[in-house]
Amino acid sequence: MSDQSFDIVVLGGGSAGYAVALRAVQLGKTVAIVEKDKLGGTCLHRGCVPTKAMLHSAEVADEVRAAGHAGVDAELKGIDIAGVSSFRDNIVAKKFKGIQGLIKAKGIEMFAGEGKLTSATTVQVGAQTLTGKNVVLATGSYAKSLPGLEITGNVITSEQALQLDWIPKRVAILGGGVIGVEFASVWRAFGAEVTIIEGLPHLVANEEESVSKQFERAYKKRGIDFKLGARFSGVTQDDSGVHVSLETGDTIDADLLLVAVGRGPVTANLGYEEAGIEMDRGFVTVNDRLETSVKGVYAVGDIVPGLQLAHRGYQQGIFVAEEIGGLNPRMVEDINIPKVTYSDPEVASVGYSEAKAKEKFGDDKVESYEYSLGGNAKSEIVGTTGSVKAVRLKDGPVVGVHMIGRRVSELVGEAQLIVNWEAYPEDVSQLLHAHPTQHEALGETMLKLAGTPLHAI
Ligand SMILES: Cc1cc2nc3c(=O)[nH]c(=O)nc-3n(C[C@H](O)[C@H](O)[C@H](O)COP(=O)(O)OP(=O)(O)OC[C@H]3O[C@@H](n4cnc5c(N)ncnc54)[C@H](O)[C@@H]3O)c2cc1C
Numbered sequence: 001m002s003d004q005s006f007d008i009v010v011l012g013g014g015s016a017g018y019a020v021a022l023r024a025v026q027l028g029k030t031v032a033i034v035e036k037d038k039l040g041g042t043c044l045h046r047g048c049v050p051t052k053a054m055l056h057s058a059e060v061a062d063e064v065r066a067a068g069h070a071g072v073d074a075e076l077k078g079i080d081i082a083g084v085s086s087f088r089d090n091i092v093a094k095k096f097k098g099i100q101g102l103i104k105a106k107g108i109e110m111f112a113g114e115g116k117l118t119s120a121t122t123v124q125v126g127a128q129t130l131t132g133k134n135v136v137l138a139t140g141s142y143a144k145s146l147p148g149l150e151i152t153g154n155v156i157t158s159e160q161a162l163q164l165d166w167i168p169k170r171v172a173i174l175g176g177g178v179i180g181v182e183f184a185s186v187w188r189a190f191g192a193e194v195t196i197i198e199g200l201p202h203l204v205a206n207e208e209e210s211v212s213k214q215f216e217r218a219y220k221k222r223g224i225d226f227k228l229g230a231r232f233s234g235v236t237q238d239d240s241g242v243h244v245s246l247e248t249g250d251t252i253d254a255d256l257l258l259v260a261v262g263r264g265p266v267t268a269n270l271g272y273e274e275a276g277i278e279m280d281r282g283f284v285t286v287n288d289r290l291e292t293s294v295k296g297v298y299a300v301g302d303i304v305p306g307l308q309l310a311h312r313g314y315q316q317g318i319f320v321a322e323e324i325g326g327l328n329p330r331m332v333e334d335i336n337i338p339k340v341t342y343s344d345p346e347v348a349s350v351g352y353s354e355a356k357a358k359e360k361f362g363d364d365k366v367e368s369y370e371y372s373l374g375g376n377a378k379s380e381i382v383g384t385t386g387s388v389k390a391v392r393l394k395d396g397p398v399v400g401v402h403m404i405g406r407r408v409s410e411l412v413g414e415a416q417l418i419v420n421w422e423a424y425p426e427d428v429s430q431l432l433h434a435h436p437t438q439h440e441a442l443g444e445t446m447l448k449l450a451g452t453p454l455h456a457i
Contacts, residue, residue, distance in 0.1 A: 004109075006030045008324060009123050009132030011115045011270070014041020015310040016301025017138030018099065019317025021108045027325035031108045032132070034115035034125050040099050041140055042302075043310040049095060050162050051182055053088035055342050058189030062344065066383060079190045081167050088162075117271035120294045124271075134296050134324050137277075137284060138317070139270060141263040141302035146174075146232065153237050155257045158183065168192050168255040172244045174232055176203040178341045180260035181219075185343035188224050195252050196226040197244070203228070204341055208353040208389060208402035210370060215404060218345050218385075265303040280305065290320050290331075298323070306334045338416040340409045345386055348412035351400030351419040357391045367394050371445040373405045375455050377436040382406055388441040390418075390425070392449050397422040401442070411442055418446075425449035 008024050010017045013035035021031045038045050057079070067074035103110065113125040117137070123130045143157035151157055156164075158179050167190045173180045176198030184194045196203065196219075202212035203219065203226060219226060231247040241255040265282045278285040278293035283305045290298050298320045301313035315332060322329035335356075341347040357366045370389035373379035379386065386405020392398045401415035418428055429450040433443035448456040 003129040003131065004032070005131040006032045006109070007132065008032075008134045008136060008321075009034065009130045010136045010138055011117065011123055012041065012138035012140055012266075012301070013039040013103075013110070014138060014140045014301060014313065015043045016140070016313030016317045017041070017136065018103060019314040020136050020138065020300060020321050021103065021317075022106060023318045023321035024324065025106045025108055027321060027327075029321070029325065032111055032130050033103070033108060034111045034113065034123055034130065036112070036114040038096065039103060039110065040096055043313075044095055044099070045092060046159050046162060048310050049092055050088045051158070051179075051186075052342055053091045054084060054162075054186045055182060055344075057084045057087060058186045059344060061189045069383065079167060081165060081190075085165065115270075117275050117277075117297075119275060120297055134298065136317075136320055137267075137270075137272065137292070137297065137299040137303060138301050138313075139266040139303055141308055142266055143259070144262050144264040145259050146261060149232075149235065149259060151259060154242050154255060155235055155237065155259060157259050161256075161258055170241070170254040171195070171256050171258060172197065172242065172252045172254040173258045173260060174244075175258075175260035175262070176200070176205070176226060176228070177260065177262070178204065178339075180258065181215075181341060181343045183258055183260065184219070184224050188222055189344070193254075194224045195254065196224065197230050197232055197246065197252070198226060198228050199231050201229050204347055206339075207341075207347055207349055208400075209355065210387070210389060211347055211349070211402050211404045214386060215345065215347060218404075222344070263302060263308055267303055289323055290316055291323075307337055307339070309337060309339065312337050332420060336416070336420050338412040340412060342409060345384060345405050346407065346409045347404050348408045348415070349400070349402040350412060350416045351398070352391055353400060353402065354389075354391050357393075357399050361393055361399075365393055365396075366399075367392050367449065369445055369448045369456070371441050371448065371456055373438070373441055375444070376438060376441045378438050379405060379441065381436070382438075388445045390442075390445045390449055392425055397424050398428070398446075398449070401445075403442075405438070407438060411438055414439060414442055418442075 007029035008031045010033045013033045024031045064076040111125045115123045115125045118124045170193045173196045176196045233245045233247045235244045242257045244252040284299040284303045300316035302308045319329050319331050338350040354368045368391045373386040384406035389402045391400035425446040428446040433439040
């Protein structure tokens with residue numbers, strides 16, 4: 001095989017890597033992607049897409065349970081896990097085919113195999129050397145564990161959880177962040193007894209505190225147990241399952257322990273340090289143009305410190321392609337990237353929490369209002385409670401929106417426009433929200449902050 005040269009060589013074909021490639025070819029660049037597993041990466045094969053498919057199955061199960069409430073005579077006979085898996089896998093397969101076709105149609109060259117950075121302009125894949133005027137590192141992340149906690153048998157991460165061909169009766173989940181609470185939501189809807197162990201004082205602790213508290217009440221109501229401020233001390237396994245011990249001396253017996261304690265960067269032994277790239281605890285250090293300490297080498301996605309989200313990776317990928325293309329692009333900073341937890345209830349937010357806004361702008365400069373979904377007709381119809389909270393600067397723009405309730409993920413598109421366009425509540429409150437929709441709750445919040453509430457008290 002001959003060595004080949006491109007304008008850009010991308011190492012890793014996940015959300016971030018393929019976004020670089022797609023935007024770069026639009027700008028007339030020749031691009032190669034090196035991928036050791038499957039194009040689409042974690043998000044498509046082991047993350048966003050398969051988990052959301054399972055959450056949809058979970059939602060359908062709960063809707064059937066609640067059907068009588070809406071006058072529909074239906075009965076949940078059970079969960080067919082093989083059916084859930086094939087529903088999920090078919091969606092992933094279709095999207096995989098789609099992205100493969102797109103990459104091929106755009107003339108992006110794929111190289112299968114484990115790539116290694118061998119200099120600022122070369123990536124080695126097997127016997128082949130690929131040279132790029134620029135190289136973009138996009139090798140993604142893996143599910144972390146705790147020191148001494150081995151992932152084996154019935155101690156699993158999200159990766160094995162997606163492969164399970166049985167439904168656990170009792171599950172312990174270590175970590176009450178987004179991945180932990182999403183699996184808790186699925187398994188509870190499938191009939192399992194679930195206990196979440198979280199070392200911090202709250203579930204979904206990165207969110208606005210009032211949202212975390214409502215989330216905990218909702219989980220309690222769903223019969224999901226959780227231990228907050230609880231520190232894991234060890235786990236044993238035997239024929240009856242796992243026995244998880246906490247520093248308090250408590251033990252939780254379950255069929256499975258899901259370890260959901262965060263994700264680490266995939267950067268070891270890939271030649272990064274040898275090429276002179278500065279690293280920080282395994283993450284790749286970049287400047288505000290996403291360039292590494294080696295000129296011409298960029299990094300995108302989960303290996304860059306900050307939020308680990310697919311749409312952040314896409315944004316960074318587009319940004320780097322445009323930066324290399326000389327377009328001087330702009331980037332939305334992490335704080336203003338929308339975040340969603342797709343559990344039941346959902347949590348969706350963008351921008352500063354009230355506490356963080358006060359810290360940044362000063363206590364007396366910040367104003368907020370929280371509107372209860374109890375006053376929203378559509379929320380009543382779809383059977384959800386929750387709230388929409390907005391944080392604004394006094395006589396200034398909205399700097400944060402924080403929502404909880406079924407389907408609020410669909411509202412975050414508007415919320416992020418408001419925050420990123422630095423809209424004032426006075427601007428938004430003049431615009432219409434169709435009735436009855438949950439968007440009206442966002443409209444009411446803006447009306448109240450503009451001093452002209454219609455339904456808000
Ligand atoms: C269970 C779960 C649920 C999630 N849900 C969501 C969600 O709902 N929304 C959301 O926004 N985010 C979600 N995420 C996060 C999201 O998946 C990641 O942020 C995203 O995949 C990061 O993209 P990336 O391109 O940086 O890395 P990855 O998607 O991890 O891609 C990196 C790619 O590089 C390849 N690679 C690595 N090393 C090499 C090498 N040496 N040579 C060749 N190829 C290599 C890998 O095989 C992989 O395909 C979820 C993650 C998990 C685990």
